[in-house]
Amino acid sequence: MASAEFWYEFASTYSYPAALRVAALAEERGVRLVWRPFLLGPIFTAQGWRDSPFNIYPAKGRYMWRDLERTCTAIGLPLKRPEPFPQPSLLAARVALALGGDSRVNFSRLVFAAEFSQGLPIGDRGTLGPLLAACGIDPAAAFERAESEANKARLKAECARAAEIGVIGAPCLVTEDGEVFWGNDRLEQGLDWAATGRLGAVR
Amino acid sequence: MASAEFWYEFASTYSYPAALRVAALAEERGVRLVWRPFLLGPIFTAQGWRDSPFNIYPAKGRYMWRDLERTCTAIGLPLKRPEPFPQPSLLAARVALALGGDSRVNFSRLVFAAEFSQGLPIGDRGTLGPLLAACGIDPAAAFERAESEANKARLKAECARAAEIGVIGAPCLVTEDGEVFWGNDRLEQGLDWAATGRLGAVR
Numbered sequence: 429m430a431s432a433e434f435w436y437e438f439a440s441t442y443s444y445p446a447a448l449r450v451a452a453l454a455e456e457r458g459v460r461l462v463w464r465p466f467l468l469g470p471i472f473t474a475q476g477w478r479d480s481p482f483n484i485y486p487a488k489g490r491y492m493w494r495d496l497e498r499t500c501t502a503i504g505l506p507l508k509r510p511e512p513f514p515q516p517s518l519l520a521a522r523v524a525l526a527l528g529g530d531s532r533v534n535f536s537r538l539v540f541a542a543e544f545s546q547g548l549p550i551g552d553r554g555t556l557g558p559l560l561a562a563c564g565i566d567p568a569a570a571f572e573r574a575e576s577e578a579n580k581a582r583l584k585a586e587c588a589r590a591a592e593i594g595v596i597g598a599p600c601l602v603t604e605d606g607e608v609f610w611g612n613d614r615l616e617q618g619l620d621w622a623a624t625g626r627l628g629a630v631r
Numbered sequence: 632m633a634s635a636e637f638w639y640e641f642a643s644t645y646s647y648p649a650a651l652r653v654a655a656l657a658e659e660r661g662v663r664l665v666w667r668p669f670l671l672g673p674i675f676t677a678q679g680w681r682d683s684p685f686n687i688y689p690a691k692g693r694y695m696w697r698d699l700e701r702t703c704t705a706i707g708l709p710l711k712r713p714e715p716f717p718q719p720s721l722l723a724a725r726v727a728l729a730l731g732g733d734s735r736v737n738f739s740r741l742v743f744a745a746e747f748s749q750g751l752p753i754g755d756r757g758t759l760g761p762l763l764a765a766c767g768i769d770p771a772a773a774f775e776r777a778e779s780e781a782n783k784a785r786l787k788a789e790c791a792r793a794a795e796i797g798v799i800g801a802p803c804l805v806t807e808d809g810e811v812f813w814g815n816d817r818l819e820q821g822l823d824w825a826a827t828g829r830l831g832a833v834r
Contacts, residue, residue, distance in 0.1 A: 475688050475690070485678050485799075487678070487794075487797065487799045488799055490797065491797060491799050491811060491813060494810075494811075495812075495813070495817075498810075498820070498824075498830060499830075501830070502829070502830040591690075594690065594693065594694060596688075596690045596691055596694050607697075607701075608694060608697075609698075610694060610698070613816050613817075614698075614816075617701075621701075626705070627701060627702075627704070627705040
């Protein structure tokens with residue numbers, strides 16, 4: 429069975445519709461997905477950015493919010509901008525990484541929905557705890573595993589790996605042969621490539 | 632009849648497949664296109680960039696060239712990287728602007744094909760002259776109109792207009808109600824919006 433990696437960052441706006449679309453798209457194509465949470469911070473820092481490029485370049489930011497709004501409307505997703513933007517995503521990324529398999533997927537989707545459908549602060553345990561509970565996971569135990577030194581080191585290694593394989597933003601779909609597809613608007617292409625070794629549609 | 636503006640920059644890589652795709656896509660949807668050549672230089676300068684962001688951020692540049700290669704392969708377009716990149720596009724933009732209607736469209740497509748299918752230097756009259764001739768246009772007269780003070784001022788005004796309406800990159804599709812769709816991968820969305828006032832497809 430073909431597989432692909434879905435690299436996502438909880439603070440990333442386009443990761444929101446992507447995280448809610450990608451599982452069905454992968455299933456349609458018979459592609460097994462590996463969900464890989466990471467942080468864009470180290471990648472942006474390496475490019476000399478100390479904030480989201482959507483804040484550094486306001487015209488780009490205005491465009492992005494409008495484009496995202498159109499994208500969400502078209503697929504029936506609510507959109508509420510969290511304040512501040514970007515949200516601190518370190519804790520959510522550590523928790524997601526410490527979880528395995530379906531729990532990681534379920535928790536990650538709930539985090540994106542809380543953040544961008546409801547505008548909730550995802551840096552707070554008060555937000556994340558109930559989401560963990562909703563997935564049938566004990567919040568206290570999950571936070572403890574998330575904040576362990578081993579898990580912190582593992583997340584750092586994941587970020588280094590992302591940079592190494594050419595992940596330059598989020599979300600990215602990475603195929604087994606090393607092709608990187610960046611953006612919510614490249615999910616279909618990336619999954620077509622994973623399934624067939626080529627782009628399925630003219631775009 | 633619905634109409635939309637197609638803003639393009641001759642030095643822009645993604646403007647190449649867009650310029651060769653957009654007319655058929657617009658026709659399918661019954662949208663009349665207005666071709667508006669402009670320069671990204673002033674827009675990039677306003678963001679503090681003195682070169683293409685694809686050169687300033689090498690990881691982004693590597694991603695873009697691979698993504699463009701996949702995009703061109705999928706639609707059967709050759710791709711040859713011009714050296715240097717980006718190419719000086721001022722002369723071609725002035726010539727295109729000085730031409731009207733179908734001549735502008737035909738000349739613009741030939742410029743993109745020369746630059747990115749063959750890797751030819753589009754800053755040279757030696758490249759552009761034969762392309763003008765191939766469109767049935769007298770090259771000497773076209774260059775003279777292009778380099779007139781009135782036409783130079785008109786191109787400056789076009790660049791200012793682009794920034795004013797939220798054109799942040801190239802290509803952009805701008806609809807009558809002021810929506811901006813940035814990128815070769817947003818042509819279908821922009822034209823759907825122009826024709827129907829909403830996005831036609833889930834993406």
